[in-house]
Amino acid sequence: MGRIVKFFREVxxxxxxxxxxxxxxxxxxxxxxxxxxxxxxxxxTVVDLGISELIRLILE
Incomplete structure (x- = not known):
């Protein structure tokens, strides 16, 4: 118990x-x-949309 009290005093x-x-x-x-x-x-968001659009173009 004394260690806990000491800890909080130091805090x-x-x-x-x-x-x-x-x-x-x-x-x-x-x-x-x-x-x-x-x-x-x-x-x-812009990078994600750009990569998504690029992947759509490649797969079509």
Missing amino acids: GREMKKVSWPTKKELTKYTITVIVVVLFFTLFF
């Missing part, structure tokens, strides 16, 4: 050392992630 100490992002930074990072995900979604 608490380490969490106080964490450098948390500001609200402005968090908003910026969130928007960046959403834009990148949307870009790659669009990119892979």
Whole structure:
């Protein structure tokens, strides 16, 4: 039981050392992630459609 208590105390100490992002930074990072995900979604959709169409042309 003492090991578990010690573990959680150490976790608490380490969490106080964490450098948390500001609200402005968090908003910026969130928007960046959403834009990148949307870009790659669009990119892979176009690539998938292109490959599918190429395969259809070859098989016909």
